[in-house]
Amino acid sequence: MSDLFAYTDGACSGNPGPGGWGALLRAMDGETVVKERELKGGEKDTTNNRMELLAAIHALESLARPSKITVVTDSAYVKNGVTGWIFGWKKNGWKTAAKKPVKNVELWQRLDAAQARHEVIWKWVKGHAGHPENERADELARAGMAPFKKGG
Numbered sequence: 001m002s003d004l005f006a007y008t009d010g011a012c013s014g015n016p017g018p019g020g021w022g023a024l025l026r027a028m029d030g031e032t033v034v035k036e037r038e039l040k041g042g043e044k045d046t047t048n049n050r051m052e053l054l055a056a057i058h059a060l061e062s063l064a065r066p067s068k069i070t071v072v073t074d075s076a077y078v079k080n081g082v083t084g085w086i087f088g089w090k091k092n093g094w095k096t097a098a099k100k101p102v103k104n105v106e107l108w109q110r111l112d113a114a115q116a117r118h119e120v121i122w123k124w125v126k127g128h129a130g131h132p133e134n135e136r137a138d139e140l141a142r143a144g145m146a147p148f149k150k151g152g
Helices: 050-060 076-091 105-116 132-148
Strands: 004-012 017-029 030-045 069-073 119-124
Touching: 004 050, 004 076, 004 132, 017 050, 030 132, 050 069, 050 076, 050 119, 050 132, 069 105, 076 119, 076 132
Parallel strands: 004 069, 069 119
Antiparallel strands: 004 017, 017 030
16 A cells, blocks of 8 residues: 555536535555645536546646555546546547447546556545545535535
């Protein structure tokens, strides 16, 4: 395991609808948090999958230099896509096995480029299950969405 972690999450109010993404970045020395940074943002009309992807993208793009990092996500879509499906999509010219265009292709390409600079370990955790860092990433995603919600 690396000493650098990114906990990422996306949120959407309606799907599609206003959405947000959040990332908690932590540098650890054993059990001690050495440094912590929080990132968040959102869009007016988006999907949950796009927000999950953007959380991981922003976490990786925010790193100033190539790093060894563990990205922890509660999105099976992101984890399965980046560790499995993406290889076939790239080989097939960004088409699915059914020869259909990959959804969110520009974000998958951006994530592919963002992770290429780093040594990334992808880890999935169950969402909304009391995982403190995942819960914090969810709070950041909801905060990122807030300005785009009606009355926000």
